[in-house]
Amino acid sequence: MANSKKVVKIAGLAIGGNNPVRVESMLKTSFDEPFSSILKEIRTLEKADCELLRIAVPNKEAILTINKIKKHTNIPLMADIHFSEEIALKILDEGIDSIRINPANMEISQIKKIARVAKSKKVPMRIGVNAASFKNPFGKDKKAVIKLVDVLCKTVREIEKEKFYDIIVGVKSSDVPTTIMTNQLLAKKLPYPIHIGITEAGLAPEAIIKSSIGIGALLAQGIGDTLRVSLTDTSAKEVQVGYEILKALNLRKKGVEIISCPTCGRCRINIKKIAEEIKKRTLKFKEPITIAVMGCEVNGPGEAKEADIGIAGGLGCGVLFKKGKILKKVKEKDIVKVLMREIEKEIKEIVI
């Protein structure tokens, strides 16, 4: 569970307090492309269960497209505004669900003006500091951490003077230790929900490792109420990895979790092939269910018993378990078919 003291709602989506950690992504399709391409990305994000979608607003024309997007999706939207007070005020006027402001590229007087309008329209604001946005970046040492949090806290204090408290905060860096330290400090200083992520994390698999370590370390300490995994990849992939991080920490349950052994000299069946096939065939399911695919009798029965459904390999065969009980012995060639039959039966019984 998330641990901020305050709860903020964006178009009905509750963030912070005891609410689940929310998974966010950013729209990647350029506004220069046909609207059908934008819609295609939105549909993949809906399918991936993206809970909050941030959209860059580079110019006033983009607002028209965002208005159109709003009519085509129920995902709460967050306008990502840099430099322009005018664009921020205009999009608030058009009825955006939430807005993100970066204190590195806006004057405090402008941010306060935006906050006054956001307050009147009951629109939450995210104050998101990105270490790379400053003209003279602070670096990556402890002093930098204090400075980054300081910038954010000063901005928040000014907004609070406007009696506006629908605030989400965030400090991001592409450096994992800096991100962890800034957010630890931030969690001590402010009661607002915290958005976490490793910015500009890069390509997979390195970016996934960086994000898992940075985001995971914070979540394990109860820090973080929304997250974005920043990948040089599709937005749906970002959402997928976000949920995987939450699943690994038992913070969210979603879809099939496959526990498969790394195999060793004891293994007498093709675990990789079976696990990959089960993964491929179960990607469509959203129901939380654990499947163990194990190579032999050393750890196999133990994991298979703990899982909802499992198989523990033998010589050219596997023993099928369900809810801790042995069901039967299955020939290797039939393992996938039998597992899938049991998975589908189990899923029918789950009410999410």
Ligand code: SF4
């Ligand atoms: S479960 Fe068996 S086959 Fe798999 S890694 Fe462990 S000992 Fe090896």
